Amino acid sequence: MNGFIFHPLKNKTLSCLSRKFISSAALIEVPSIEYGEYHSSKLKPLDLFTIPTNLRGLTLQETKLVHTILLKTGELISNIVASNNLLDCYSEISRMNCAFQLFEEIPEPNLVTWNLMILGCNKNSLFDDSWRVFCQLYRRRVCIDEFTYGSVLSACSALERVARGEQVYGLVMKNGFFSNGYVRAGMIDLFSRSRRMDDALRVLHDVHCENVVCWNAVVTGAVKNNENWVALETFSRMCSHDSLIPNSFTFSSALTACAALEELNFGKSIQGRVIKSGAGADVFVGTATVDLYAKCGDMYDAMKQFKLMPVCNVVSWTAIISGFAHKGDLFSAVLVLDEMRKTGVDMNHYTVSSVLAACAISAMFNEATQIHCLILKIGFCSNSVVKSSLITMYSKVGAINSSEVAFSETHDLKQVGIWNNMISAYAQNNVYEKAIILCKGMLELGIAPDQISTSSILSIIDSLTLGRQLHVYTLKSGLVSDVSVGSSILTMYSKCGELEESLKSFEQLETKDNITWTSMIAGFAEHGCADKAVHMFKDMFKEYTIDEMSLTAVLMACSALKSIKLGREIHGYSFRCGFDEQSIGRALLNMYSKCGDLNSAKIVFHMILFKDQVSFSTLISGFCQRGLIQVALELFHDMLLFGTSIDEFTISSILGALASLNKSAIGIQLHAHVIKLGLESESSVGSSLIMMYSKHGSIGDCDKVFKQIKNPDLVSWTTMIASYAQHGKGSEALEVYNLMKKSGIEPDSITFVGVLSACCHTGLVEEGYFHFNSMIKDYGIEPGHKHYTCMVDLLGRAGRLEEAERFIMNMHIEPDILIWETLLACCKVHGNHELGKLAAEKIMSSQPSDAGAYISLSNICADVGEWDRVLKIRGSMKEIGAKKKEPGWSFV
Structure with missing residues (x-):
């Protein structure tokens, strides 16, 4: 077996591994080991496996070769240090399956073995396996140390399993490790990730803590949870302890909190501490400082800090670009991007998104298309963040077609964020149908709309049926608990006029x-x-x-x-x-x-620094409604001088006021300005122009204006009908009414006043009855006093006074004075004294002080020779104090 180990002729790979170990041994002044010197060496070659640095950087093949050597020599069983090093080696090369297999082969693993397994699982994001290994360790009653607790708390934090973490922390408290900084930092991180900052603070303050890592964990966790004031308060407490010295990590987090809150003064005080501590050269601290000034709108100091940075990374450049974009200095944002490219710093997708946000106005459309070309050139177009920014940018400048092109070029349609941006683009541009179609397309592809896309769709829906379907979807998918979705549901029901449903949905919201x-x-x-x-x-x-x-x-x-x-x-x-x-x-x-x-409105108006179109229009409308047309015109003139864009609402208000005055010259000038602005096709402007020309007797101009309206709405049609009717052109008015019905627009009660008035001026009694009945039967509109007055006037003018009387008696509502006055006037014309007396008596009983009714009745009685009654009526006038109409007079 000794001849096998490190023999250069046996295996080329083994020979390379041998040279690696010899080189490693030389670094620690161990003599080279040749094949023949195995027994004479003081340090056995297998002992080299117990030094962790000798196994770092091995490939899988080399690691398995070491594994084989340990098996062949029996060291895997007898040498726990070598086994642990091999275990660590497998975790470093992300082969946890091999690590688990080796772990099972170790007969008596020690605490280091267990810790290496938990740590290896964490490194490879196998957090559930980390928890499983810890549970096995706990059941074997092995004495656990702070490294074990810290590692398993990190796993619980990654899984956001607070209950598990609290169980572990209970053991920590029980076994006396609660003062260990590594363990406490893990528990703080767990609570922070789970958005439980109160509990994280409690862990920090359980005992006196002088560990900077724990304090940093609280500050960073608070910033990530948008509890920036908590972060700054913790930072301030940290600075009050002499034994706690904030480091660059602390400073960067605290400066980020100030940037989020736009607390420039607080940030400057932190910057002073940074300079005093010498941490200003740190690239993260420098970037956070630049971001602070940029977020607070102080771009001069932001650029100053940026130029002082010894090294500027892509995040620093992006912070400057984003700051200029946020402030509206779009030209500077593009210039900084150009300078960034010249320095050779590579852009990331956040940089590109910031520049695209800067170009989201019509004036920067050319620059936006150039940046789009740059994105295609550098290969960022496939990035989902960049793609979303492109869609949003084009939609904000009104180029919804370009947004559609950008969306269609998306390769990965599984990204729900891309769909959200396109649906939001349709919603912002009021492209209702396409937004609905896109939402259906998501469902067909198996992509579930999330709270963003659902809220966007609900915000533009005005169909109660479709809105209820989406409401059901939110209930089934659980999205209804989201606050933004819940608010959109309320808005949808309100837009559809279902306020009870809206209130019911509001009351059912948990949050x-x-x-x-x-x-x-x-x-x-x-x-x-x-x-x-x-x-x-x-x-x-x-x-x-x-x-x-x-x-x-x-x-x-x-x-x-x-x-x-x-x-x-x-x-x-x-x-x-x-x-x-x-x-x-x-x-x-x-x-x-x-x-x-x-007066108060004017005071508020002058206190508004940036007066926009809405501010001017609101005040102009207020003056017009009060009849102060001269003041409104002066304000309109100021609006033109300031270069504020004029909308149809402002023009309509001015024209509506001019209609009641004899100011035809000003009206004609405004009409010319309307044509110059290209607003003559707007229905609201057209309606006001028709009303103005109608009041001035120019019915021909009314007809010309009406024909220029691109899509006349109900108000436009009704105004034209009323104009024809008021000028005795009943046939033309009824013709316009028929055209309106053919266009698909249903009349309302005001329209029928104009139609009945047209019949009245033309003497079309039967047509008047037809339209009166149609109003009730076809459109469900209950007649009001104006409709009844028109019908009485129509019958009275035609001499059908008895029929008019019967019509009044059969009314579903109580006749008012105007109806009786109309009948009285018709009786005077046609000489029907008896019915005239009845009408006059009805008027006097309702309004005893109405002198006109007394005079009319007196004249009727005089016509038939009832002089005694004339004297009686005149006497009654004096008793009640009714004054005669003041006689006319002149200087001639």
Whole structure:
């Protein structure tokens, strides 16, 4: 057997292995061992296997050869040190199956053997096997040390099995290892990964701890769990102990927490400690410092710190690029990317994603396409993160077709994130049908939509049937417990007008957050239940922290209720909480405008630093609604001077106000500006123009404007019908009505007022009856006072007064004064004194102070020679104080 070992002629591989061992022996000053000197050497060749460094870096074939030697020599059974080293060698080359086989062959494994097995399983991510080995060790009642506990806690942490970890930590406490830093750090990491920072802190403070690793574990765990204030508080406590010296790992984590919170002053104080400790040269600390300044928007100091770094890695470059993109300095972000490429630093997918985020505006579309070409060139296009960023970037600039191309080029369609981004892109661009089709495609490929894709689909659904189907899917898949999905379900039911279903879903949610509450409040406010929205806000106020979104939602309810008192209270509360007018300015502006407090609205408007299109439009609309058209026009002029883009809402408000004034010249100028902006095809603008020209008597211009509207909506059709009717063009009005029905748009109650008015002006009695009955039977619209008035006027003008009287008596609602006044006017025209007396008496009984009814009745009595009654009526007028109409006069 001795001749077999290290004999150069037996096996070439064995000879190479022999030379490796001889070389290793030389490093520790052991003389070379030749074949003939085996017995004369003081150190046997097999003893070299007991030195761990001699077995590092072996291949699988070489490791098996050593295994064979140990078997042949019998050392595998007798030499536990050599066996442990071989076991470690198998774990290093990721052959745990061989390690387990060897482990079973060792007759009496010691604690080192067990620890090596647990550690090897951890290294190869076999964490369940780590737990199984530990359980076997525990059952054999082997004396366990801190390395065992630390390793098995690492396995529990990777598996996020808190219950197992707590069992182990119980043994730790029982056996007196709770003060060991390695063990405590493992338990802290377990609690941190399981999002139980309170328990992690309790482990840290169970006993006085001077181990920096444990403190670092808490700081890092808190940052990973987005509990950044906990991280900074722990860091501050750590710095208060003289025996605890933060290292570069501590500093980088604390600076990351400051960056997440945008706490620049706190971060600067940490940077001071970094400089004092001499850790500023560390690349991770330097990168965290750059990221801090970038996240806080201080790009000057971020660049300054970046240039001071001795070595800049890809993370540092990405932090700078992301900072410029976040601040909106997109040109600088692209320039930094170009500089990065010149220095030879390779980009990663995060760098590319940051640049694509910077290019997500229309003005940077050319740069975006160039970066897309660069992505194709360097081979990042297959990366799922980059692919998602491409889809999102193109969708934000409105190039949804390019998003579709990027999605279609995806090779790995099993990535649910890619589908999510494409569905979100469709949702943001209101491409409802394609989003639904894509969701169905996911299901057909066996890819289950997650909370992101489900929330995106639910956010755009306005079909109650489809919405309920998706609701059922969330119940079956368990997604309904996700807060974002739950909020989307509430929003979906609210959009569909099912507020009871929305409230029911809200009450069934196990977990509620600010977004959920805000969604419910906004749903009530938007759908005519503003009082319930306010009540819900008060309930939320008792249990949750109010944020800008919830304040915006309740201010919307105040606008609907026109409750200026409550609106001012909420404004005061927002001021005390530190919310400035910039964050909730739009909602405050809308509330004050809707409530008629235009002075307060102007104050809020001037306090908003960045006045956008919505801010201007809201205030202009408020002035227009109050008839202050001159002030509205001045504000509109300022809007043009500031270069703020004009939308159809602003133009419609101005035109609607001009319609009631004799300002045709200004209206024509605005029409020219509308054409210049390309808004003449918008239905809301077209409707306002039609109304304006109609009020000014230009029915021909109304017709021209109507024909320019690309897709007329119900308001546009109704406005055109009413314009024709008011100008005595009943036939044209009815023709437009028929065209509207052919286009698939159903009329509402206001449309039928215009249709009946057209019949009235044209004397089309039978057509009037037909449309009146059609309104009830075909469209389920209950007639209101305006509809009945039109019919009475139609019958009265046609001289069918008795029929008009019967029509009034058969009404399903109580006739108002306008109906009787209409009948009275028709009686005067056709000389029906008896019916006229009845109508006048009805008016006087409802409104005793109406002088017009007394005069009309007096004139009727005078026409038939009833002078005694005339005198009596005149006397009654004086008794009740009804004044005659003031006579006209002139200077001529």
